[in-house]
Amino acid sequence: MATQILASGALQPLQKSQHLEVKRQTSRAVLNYGRSSLPSRLFQAKPAHSGRQQACRSAGRSTATSAVLSTEIPTIPHNGTSSSNRRVMIIGGDGYCGWATALHLSARGYAVCIVDNLVRRTYDIQLGLDTLTPIATAQKRVQKWGEISGKHIELEICDICDYEAFGEVFRSFKPDAVVHFGEQRSAPYSMIDRARAVYTQHNNVIGNINVMFAIKEFNPDCHLVKLGTMGEYGTPNIDIEEGFITITHNGRTDTLPYPKQGNSFYHLSKVHDSHNIHFATKAWKLAATDLNQGIVYGVKTEETVADPVLINRFDYDGIFGTALNRFVIQAAVGHPLTVYGKGGQTRGFLDIRDTVRCVQLAIDTPADRGEFRVFNQFTEQFSVNDIAKIVNREGDKLGLNVQVSSVPNPRVEAEEHYYNAKHSKLEELGLQPHLLGENLMESLLGFALEYKDRVDLNLIKPAVDWRTTSSASGTKTAAVARH
């Protein structure tokens, strides 16, 4: 059923007359997805402007347009700390975090452009994987969102490693902020074989360099909000700070980038990105926020549950799935939870409803020109054993009789270690976390039970061994491809 989004952020069904009106109005927008022409917008004028200051002025000019339409579809007030109608490009906006973020920001009045080459879907095809939840095509997603919300999301199918194409999109959309999710984001994928290790580092590092060059060339005031990972830090035996650490050594003191120890070619690609971005903030005075994100869980946000066509992905396979997602699926289908090794591996976690809010907070309070700002983006830390206990406890409440077993760890990682990572900066900006223990059923287990007929248990087995990565193609052993 189509719904509308109220100022409160809650979704309610549209009245029939509203629905028809919205469909008519969005028809122009949903017909032009490609790169060749940029769709006109329903809510935002597209003035020629450059720089943050001009962008703010353009937001003011577009208010009149919004007002005309507000009798049919209420314009959603901006929940953040600054004025809305910022132009936000979301690279990787068809992916798990990117899609939720695009909807979240669109619902709150930001002008959103998704830039995505849709290669995440290709990974699944090539490896025989599938999301638990049946996701619509990117094109149908933005079409449905337009119908439901009256908000237009621009969709550009574009590979950011192709600078000519990306530059064209960037110049056309004129973003005030770029949120960069558009990287290969699986550690096991990067360890399948040499070709995928190389692909991951090339795709991620070069793509990010291109984004930095586009900002430098076309709008140096544009704020880069880059998704990093808590995995960049590894598991040091001291507290993990947010990006930088003050070191006193031989009687002198300096605040330096926190030492990095990525444990896969994927994690390392984000380490490389962080170093490159830090340099660009110094050499070119770019404004950048590096969000070192923890493990994200949860299917639902206010927007993704508005219609089945908007549903987000739920990856539970051995390549893209997390331990938490795997456990939830195993609990739903009556399979013992498979803990890798001793289970003491501890990481930061957050609900996807907090991911989208964190990104918004970063956009609303941008880094200064020349500033390399790092936030640790997670809300709670758990060991694998902790996660197994929570799933066990919540499963028991539903009578699922959850068992736990240990399997050999396919990764090379510390299985018992100190872990204490700071994460106060986003909370200081206003983040109010959702907590896993209270939300497991709502955020994950409910979906696992609803879609459990779609579960392919072959996908859950460990698919990639860190020790055996080689130049030979690894797809035969990765996930279902081995069958």
Place this chain on the structure above:
Amino acid sequence: MATQILASGALQPLQKSQHLEVKRQTSRAVLNYGRSSLPSRLFQAKPAHSGRQQACRSAGRSTATSAVLSTEIPTIPHNGTSSSNRRVMIIGGDGYCGWATALHLSARGYAVCIVDNLVRRTYDIQLGLDTLTPIATAQKRVQKWGEISGKHIELEICDICDYEAFGEVFRSFKPDAVVHFGEQRSAPYSMIDRARAVYTQHNNVIGNINVMFAIKEFNPDCHLVKLGTMGEYGTPNIDIEEGFITITHNGRTDTLPYPKQGNSFYHLSKVHDSHNIHFATKAWKLAATDLNQGIVYGVKTEETVADPVLINRFDYDGIFGTALNRFVIQAAVGHPLTVYGKGGQTRGFLDIRDTVRCVQLAIDTPADRGEFRVFNQFTEQFSVNDIAKIVNREGDKLGLNVQVSSVPNPRVEAEEHYYNAKHSKLEELGLQPHLLGENLMESLLGFALEYKDRVDLNLIKPAVDWRTTSSASGTKTAAVARH
């Protein structure tokens, strides 16, 4: 004049009968440079072996072959701390440091294979640059070396980014150690334009990943000796340690990778390499030594001065030249020394005669499997102003009347800063440094004066501005290409 190398390392002219004999014996070797077939060797048998232990055995077997030839050309005893005849692959062996190292090791009984795609020479062609000293082709270099020394250096023209080709070379040569100089090594080159920034990071990072995969797959006992740079550390306000720093923080202590702050896309590429190698030593138990090298100066080594065909390059242009090389050329031709900005930029330096010795020390005392060993490879530290003073002083002795001027700094870097970098590990292994103040005439100024008719002053100007790097082709403003 052809020379021979004595056990002492000094070069003396060959007797005529020796010379003829050597030429006859090396004729087979110099005919096959390409990838398609591997040349037979004069001094080393090529037994089927894998792993360090087997390689040592094969070295024993080849002694008989050497003994036959030792009446014509004495086999140079190995100066290091362990047995000789190690099989050493030198990636980038046609470059400035690589060529000197290849000769140094070959002269001392190591079986040497140069792997190089010769792209360094292409950079010069494309940008209109040239080395002060006229260098011979790679093919003529190894041919002449064979004639003079009776030692065969294998030359494989191969791009390590082409894993299929590189893997074939690696499997054929079966190195016990790989010395990896094979990267784009100029900071200004990496800042010419977007394409060269991308090229530098792709070429360096992916090439190094390929080297790691080849070692892992074909001989995990092979010792990776990787050339990093002191520039990886940037200019922190605390002492720079050798690779790692022990940090006590909130009551806990850990020894972590030293924080990195590269100040160009080139320096950052080496930062990325270091992180990737560190990971490979943990995940795959590779044995790796990262040589964070300072600024290398000097043209001569014992071997490169043996014949004009063996002469090494001397880069003084704005892209590949160092401030020291530029100053020496300026002194030779009566141009004021051009100090970038305030001249307080302080870096580590070493004579190329120490570079080759450092690499040998690293090979002779290899890292253990699983060890990521980092040496800071320099012997003295100077500011740009210090360097100008030394050139001024030494130039005065020759009546050169050296002037100094300041020009706007095209780089983004601290021009006045604390700098104290440790460099004791190589000296603990036996390095006895050459010092710049005592050797400037012999190592550099003599060559500058000898070849000053070849100087093109247009090449000396600052050619690349860090602040203006863009996606537009930068070759029009780089060095002579702008004329």
